[in-house]
Amino acid sequence: MSMHKDRTALRVQAERAVAAAVRLPADRYDPADPFGELRELAKQAGATVVAEIAQQRDRPEPGTFMGRGKIDELRQLCELTDATTVIFDHELSPRQISNIEELTERKVLDRSELILDIFASRAATHQARLQVELAQLEYTYPRLRAMWSHLERIVGSGGIGGVGTRGPGEQQIEIDRRLVQQRKLRLERELADIRARKRRAVQERNLEHFTVGLVGYTNAGKSTLFNTLTAGGAYADDRLFATLSTRTRAWDLGSGLEVLLSDTVGFVRDLPHHLVASFRATLEEATHADLLLIILDVADPACELHYETVQRTVDDLFEEVAQAEHKAATKADRDGAEPEPWTPPPRLVLLNKSDRLPDNARLLEWTARLPDAVPLCALPAPDGLPRIGAAALTEHVRDAVLGPIREVTLSVPLRDSRTVHMLETRAEVIDRAYDGTKARLRVRVGQRLLDRLLTGSATVVE
Secondary structure (H helix, E strand, C coil): CCCCCCCCCCCCCCCEEEEEEEECCCCCCCCCCCCHHHHHHHHHHCCEEEEEEEEECCCCECCCECCHHHHHHHHHHHHHHCCCEEEECCCCCHHHHHHHHHHHCCEEECHHHHHHHHHHHHCCCHHHHHHHHHHHHHHHHHHHHHHCHHHHHHCCCCCCCCCCCHHHHHHHHHHHHHHHHHHHHHHHHHHHHHHHHHHHHHHHHHHHCCEEEEEEECCCCHHHHHHHHCCCCCCCCCCCCCCCCCEEEEEEEECCEEEEEEECCCECCCCCHHHHHHCCCCCHHHHCCCEEEEEEECCCCCHHHHHHHHHHHHHHHHHHHHHHHHHHHHHHHHCCCCCCCCCCCCEEEEEECHHHCCCCHHHHHHHHHCCCCEECEEEECCCCCEEECHHHHHHHHHHHHHCCEEEEEEEEECCCHHHHHHHHHHCEEEEEEECCCEEEEEEEEEHHHHHHHHCCCCEECC
């Protein structure tokens, strides 16, 4: 069986697969179920994991990632289980994939290819499809030579094509590279336009509304909580990556106070960097929110790993945003404009599915570690609110929206209708007076909103 093939059609729908891994000292995975997440990823892609094989090593084998003896075991395991595919729980180099395919006579996928395949099958919006395609091209571009390994059958000494046929193959690879590069540039330009429009829309909305972003490990209950707290509409299911696009809905906190809540794509361990980068437009809601809710499934045995993964991914996103904002501020300063400051939003951890814990020991550990964390059950009770933690969550968000309450008189130019509207909708107006060009408003307002208004045209009247 020859594995010289065009690696442009790597779907694993209805295939039997062997999960493989090399456990390195620095690896992070769930020791209680090392292949649990990879099995679920394979299932979501349509494959069935029929066997698993792992090797402990201090470092990967350069050519085959696994040691040669373990590769022989892998091939025998594939033969015994009738598996047609091997899925590695790592990102492999093109040469490693080619070598393992040659030795096992099976199709080999790495973790990134599997995740990209799932994202491609779930992308429902134009923006999501563009983002997935760009991520696929980012993954594909450095691997084109390996993907064209089938050309080796017609090139080189002893090849079917004989002497003189290397030229067309090499030319085809270069043509492919140019086509991929051109397509990448078009996608990057289109996505840059989408990000710019998205950012402007988010900033416009944030001026009038307090915004809350919802992030977390995939399948932690984000969309369930989103649907419980708002009018809903987010697809919620017990599977990985159920949500690839962002939805934003109004969340009524009571007493006339309303915020906007956004549900975003979930994270997983070792999410390909180019995929995260491609989804920056989708994550714009979270990075520019006023408050970030991090939902954690504390009933999952791997919740510690999930928490660290989400925190690390959010840190990476914020670092990218900070760099982009610094460049934008530098350009605005050069152009004589007033640069918009950006600070990362505060984070509040929600300990979801706390009702599923067999005892309170693990919950006490988390609340001792994160004193402000809110134990929660996102599923709705008969009153439509979360079964556990609704009051505490609402109180935390109200405090974030309002801050300490102050009663002050503000002077606002009437031409600044946006500030006047914000005071009318997000503060309690006690008295109003107008003198032709300015409005004098006696208000009870939260300190956070007041600080924000005072950076604009509003001034305090003594």
